[in-house]
Amino acid sequence: MRHPLPRRRIAGPLALLCAAVLSGCQFGGHGAxxxxxxxxxxxxxxxxxxxxxxxYRLDNTVNGPVAQVPxxxxxxxxxxxxxxDYPHLDPARIYLNSEQSVAFVLSRALTQYVQHGxxxxxxxxLATDTGRTTDGGKNWTxxxxxxxxxxxxxxxxxxxxxxxxxREFVSGYSEGPTYFQSWIAGTDDFGSVYSGPYAGKTLDAxxxxxxxxxxxxxxxxxxxxxxxxxxxxxxxxxxxxxREAYDQHPLSSxxxxxxxxxxxxSMVLVRNSAWKPxxxxxxxxxxxxxxxxFGEPELQTYQRLIGAAGSDATAITLSDVVPHQLLDQVLSxxxxxxxxxxxxxxxxxxxxxNTKRITDVRVRxxxxxxxxxxxxxxxxxxxxxxxxxxxxxxxxxxGHADDNLYNIPPxxxxxxARELLTAAGxxxxxxxVPFDPQTxxxxxxxxxxxxxxxxxxxxxxxxxxxxxxxxxxxGNPSNPYDLYPTAWSADWPSGATVYPPLWDGRLIxxxxxxxxxSFFDDPAIDAEMDQVKTIVxxxxxxxxxxxxDREIRAQVPVFPTIYFRSRQIYGPGIGxxxxxxxYGEISLNYLYVKS
Amino acid sequence: xxxxxxxxxxAAVAILxxxxxxxxxxxxxxxxxxxxxxxxxxCTPQQLAAIHHTLGLDHPIVVxxxxxxxxxxxxxxxxxxDQKVHxxxxxxxxxxxxxxxxxxxxxxxxxxxISLALGAATIFLIVGVGFGVVSALRSQTxxxxxxxxxxxxxxxxxxxxxGPILIQLLVRDWHVMPPPQYxxxxxxxxxxxKGLLLPWLVLAMVFMAFYARLTRAQMLETMGExxxxxxRARGVSSRLLxxxxxxxxxxxxxxxxxGLDLAGLLSGAIITESTFNIQGLGRLALTSVQQSDLSIxxxxxxxxxxxxxxxxxIVDLVYSVIDPRVRASQLT
Numbered sequence: 061m062r063h064p065l066p067r068r069r070i071a072g073p074l075a076l077l078c079a080a081v082l083s084g085c086q087f088g089g090h091g092a093x094x095x096x097x098x099x100x101x102x103x104x105x106x107x108x109x110x111x112x113x114x115x116y117r118l119d120n121t122v123n124g125p126v127a128q129v130p131x132x133x134x135x136x137x138x139x140x141x142x143x144x145d146y147p148h149l150d151p152a153r154i155y156l157n158s159e160q161s162v163a164f165v166l167s168r169a170l171t172q173y174v175q176h177g178x179x180x181x182x183x184x185x186l187a188t189d190t191g192r193t194t195d196g197g198k199n200w201t202x203x204x205x206x207x208x209x210x211x212x213x214x215x216x217x218x219x220x221x222x223x224x225x226x227r228e229f230v231s232g233y234s235e236g237p238t239y240f241q242s243w244i245a246g247t248d249d250f251g252s253v254y255s256g257p258y259a260g261k262t263l264d265a266x267x268x269x270x271x272x273x274x275x276x277x278x279x280x281x282x283x284x285x286x287x288x289x290x291x292x293x294x295x296x297x298x299x300x301x302x303r304e305a306y307d308q309h310p311l312s313s314x315x316x317x318x319x320x321x322x323x324x325x326s327m328v329l330v331r332n333s334a335w336k337p338x339x340x341x342x343x344x345x346x347x348x349x350x351x352x353x354f355g356e357p358e359l360q361t362y363q364r365l366i367g368a369a370g371s372d373a374t375a376i377t378l379s380d381v382v383p384h385q386l387l388d389q390v391l392s393x394x395x396x397x398x399x400x401x402x403x404x405x406x407x408x409x410x411x412x413x414n415t416k417r418i419t420d421v422r423v424r425x426x427x428x429x430x431x432x433x434x435x436x437x438x439x440x441x442x443x444x445x446x447x448x449x450x451x452x453x454x455x456x457x458x459g460h461a462d463d464n465l466y467n468i469p470p471x472x473x474x475x476x477a478r479e480l481l482t483a484a485g486x487x488x489x490x491x492x493v494p495f496d497p498q499t500x501x502x503x504x505x506x507x508x509x510x511x512x513x514x515x516x517x518x519x520x521x522x523x524x525x526x527x528x529x530x531x532x533x534x535g536n537p538s539n540p541y542d543l544y545p546t547a548w549s550a551d552w553p554s555g556a557t558v559y560p561p562l563w564d565g566r567l568i569x570x571x572x573x574x575x576x577x578s579f580f581d582d583p584a585i586d587a588e589m590d591q592v593k594t595i596v597x598x599x600x601x602x603x604x605x606x607x608x609d610r611e612i613r614a615q616v617p618v619f620p621t622i623y624f625r626s627r628q629i630y631g632p633g634i635g636x637x638x639x640x641x642x643y644g645e646i647s648l649n650y651l652y653v654k655s
Numbered sequence: 656x657x658x659x660x661x662x663x664x665x666a667a668v669a670i671l672x673x674x675x676x677x678x679x680x681x682x683x684x685x686x687x688x689x690x691x692x693x694x695x696x697x698c699t700p701q702q703l704a705a706i707h708h709t710l711g712l713d714h715p716i717v718v719x720x721x722x723x724x725x726x727x728x729x730x731x732x733x734x735x736x737d738q739k740v741h742x743x744x745x746x747x748x749x750x751x752x753x754x755x756x757x758x759x760x761x762x763x764x765x766x767x768x769i770s771l772a773l774g775a776a777t778i779f780l781i782v783g784v785g786f787g788v789v790s791a792l793r794s795q796t797x798x799x800x801x802x803x804x805x806x807x808x809x810x811x812x813x814x815x816x817x818g819p820i821l822i823q824l825l826v827r828d829w830h831v832m833p834p835p836q837y838x839x840x841x842x843x844x845x846x847x848x849k850g851l852l853l854p855w856l857v858l859a860m861v862f863m864a865f866y867a868r869l870t871r872a873q874m875l876e877t878m879g880e881x882x883x884x885x886x887r888a889r890g891v892s893s894r895l896l897x898x899x900x901x902x903x904x905x906x907x908x909x910x911x912x913x914g915l916d917l918a919g920l921l922s923g924a925i926i927t928e929s930t931f932n933i934q935g936l937g938r939l940a941l942t943s944v945q946q947s948d949l950s951i952x953x954x955x956x957x958x959x960x961x962x963x964x965x966x967x968x969i970v971d972l973v974y975s976v977i978d979p980r981v982r983a984s985q986l987t
Contacts, residue, residue: 145753147752147753147754155695155696230736230737231702231705231709231737232709232734232735232736232737233736234693234694234695234702234705234706235693235694235695236695237695237696238695238697248697248699249699249701251701251702251705255737256737258736258737258738259737303735303736303737303738304735304736304738304740304754307754322763323753323755323760323763324753324760324934325763325934355932355934355938356932357929357932359819360819360822360932363822363823363827364827367827369827369830531691532688532691561696561697567697569699569700571700572688573691573694573698573699573700573703575696575697
């Protein structure tokens with residue numbers, strides 16, 4: 061089912077934990093390490109992904125074709141099993157990570173990421189570079205590469221890019237991101253400014269002086285545009301825009317096109333002969349086909365991948381992570397470990413404290429000190445599920461700094477929590493927490509959290525609330541709860557897609573639907589965020605976002621708990637499997653079928 | 656007979672109206688806002704209001720229900736991507752999750768469910784009744800105990816337990832069965848049979864015991880009737896006695912139960928379809944509830960109700976063929 065947090069699909073332990081309430085999560089990097097004791101004192105013998113530093117850069121000199129992956133060969137069929145079909149493939153409606161992973165091979169964007177482990181480079185995809193600005197980000201110019209074409213053989217033009225961007229404004233395509241629309245309109249209520257191309261109007265802010273040039277003009281400087289164009293800068297050919305039906309069968313500009321699709325059942329991607337490798341600096345396209353099958357629960361999918369019989373030998377799963385029932389089997393098998401990818405997820409999970417109810421920062425700190433970090437991690441699967449977190453951002457975020465502001469013992473510090481509570485004169489304060497009564501794990505988490513908080517001097521009252529209803533309730537500023545989990549991932553590796561949506565107090569509105577579930581409202585931090593959003597240099601901006609992270613944590617509207625890892629395995633006949641750090645799952649890009 | 660049929664059909668319509676209304680109104684007691692599915696990550700109140708308007712969720716529930724019912728009989732117009740789209744009769748609306756016309760989705764899923772239901776029903780009817788007949792004819796012998804014991808053992812197993820175990824053992828470890836899957840019979844008849852064999856057997860196992868016990872009990876009771884004893888005394892052959900006279904009397908309750916079971920399976924074997932990843936109506940119904948997809952939920956519930964009602968009518972008609980007493984009462 062589609063997760064109530066629309067950006068990306070949350071799977072595995074994270075899903076359990078977040079569904080369960082009273083928890084926090086994040087994920088961890090690519091690679092292998094030897095046995096080591098982690099922060100909970102647990103000896104880890106499995107290949108882990110520590111919170112490795114990610115090296116980001118923008119490169120405007122990269123051209124196609126991509127260098128050959130050693131040992132890779134062209135041909136073969138990769139089978140993909142996923143529990144759920146991808147709800148959207150229309151570029152204007154895509155938002156989930158699985159949708160983006162598939163769109164990566166179907167729909168080229170103006171910019172895109174080249175990833176080699178923790179080295180992540182934003183490069184021009186359809187465009188020759190990541191965008192040019194001479195005025196701090198108000199005006200941006202893109203030039204399309206030579207030879208880029210649609211699957212029908214026609215050239216991709218600047219008019220197609222303009223039309224694709226204009227489509228983002230259509231109210232019926234509300235599932236997708238809204239950064240570009242808000243930037244163009246200068247307001248979040250962008251629909252009142254422009255409603256898309258179907259009404260016959262065009263956007264003057266997007267100029268196309270010739271077939272290859274796109275000039276975009278914003279009301280304010282928007283230095284993150286190069287990143288956003290990897291997400292939203294996807295062209296659509298107006299004459300092939302089938303509107304609602306486009307969602308099922310978009311016109312391809314990537315190395316593959318859709319040969320067949322049965323919603324919720326299957327999809328087959330075959331080579332797009334109009335795609336030319338020398339126009340593409342990112343994609344490899346080794347397999348002849350990708351055959352997707354939907355509907356099988358992740359446990360069965362992993363049993364398939366472990367068994368690896370027949371066509372399952374060259375199978376993967378895009379979205380499903382190793383279920384906790386099979387984790388021990390995977391971790392104890394050298395064969396399975398050898399064919400697994402593991403990495404930090406871009407998701408961050410933390411406990412949100414309702415600051416409208418708990419106004420005393422000492423009480424909020426007491427909650428943070430009392431939290432049983434290691435005990436809960438053990439409950440959801442142990443050391444392989446991730447490392448304890450210090451920051452609010454994922455290690456995949458540009459500028460992420462895992463600085464330990466409070467030095468809280470990994471098993472919590474009930475004595476310090478009690479001291480804080482006593483100082484605040486609120487010893488015995490009641491904390492109301494929601495939990496999902498239909499999930500056994502949720503109940504177990506509540507028990508452990510309750511024990512820990514009550515040991516510190518709180519009185520915990522747990523209230524059973526259905527998970528779907530809970531998401532609506534905790535997004536309402538008048539909700540009666542004190543503590544609940546929130547999950548978030550960056551849309552691109554910049555704090556601009558994390559801190560403002562989550563902690564800009566000016567965005568808080570009455571009723572459900574708030575992203576700022578702690579209802580944190582600090583005008584000084586709002587002003588600082590406005591300032592950082594105008595910094596053109598992403599490295600410098602990253603440092604400033606890390607500072608804001610620290611300042612928010614100092615007021616404890618939330619506290620982070622775990623950087624989660626995501627582990628997936630693939631069939632033994634698959635080569636080139638890597639983890640996509642942007643989408644948080646196995647990458648389709650470098651895969652090949654072994655001979 | 657025609658009058659009887661008309662009466663039954665009118666009653667069926669009334670029942671369907673009640674079922675549809677109850678389901679529709681109960682949906683709104685479920686948690687979750689269907690509009691949130693289509694709203695982006697930063698979902699502003701304006702965006703949510705616009706989505707509610709597009710989906711018609713801004714109308715009173717009674718109006719929404721009326722529009723839904725009207726759509727089934729006269730079709731409806733929807734706005735999708737700033738474009739009016741007509742949903743033809745029978746219009747069950749559009750799924751808020753996969754954005755497909757519901758009727759189209761149902762039609763796509765129905766062949767898998769029919770294949771599963773008919774295959775399993777054939778097995779459990781033949782084997783179950785067969786075991787029952789043998790047990791009755793060899794009552795109190797080891798054959799009786801073995802047959803009934805086997806079927807009871809089978810039915811006491813849960814599909815969601817035995818299914819994955821059999822998949823692991825028979826398919827993955829021992830490679831003696833093909834992997835369960837649904838392949839359309841029109842595309843690959845052999846693949847269709849092989850893919851459904853394991854789901855058929857597991858599903859049939861659950862029903863088999865009931866038919867065996869029912870058949871056995873009915874046959875034993877009938878075999879003790881006066882007219883059977885009289886027939887035997889007059890020298891009627893055992894074959895004629897068992898398969899014509901006893902069989903006919905045994906058949907009535909079996910047909911009743913079979914009609915309802917088959918209709919239930921045709922409206923979706925939720926657990927079996929989920930266990931074996933068969934994309935049929937049962938799985939569709941389950942996911943519609945999980946995803947708060949009202950249109951799909953309504954359609955699957957109504958389709959199940961229609962099938963059960965049709966099965967009831969057919970069973971009653973078949974009764975009248977088998978039993979003249981029933982025919983006489985229907986005509987009055």
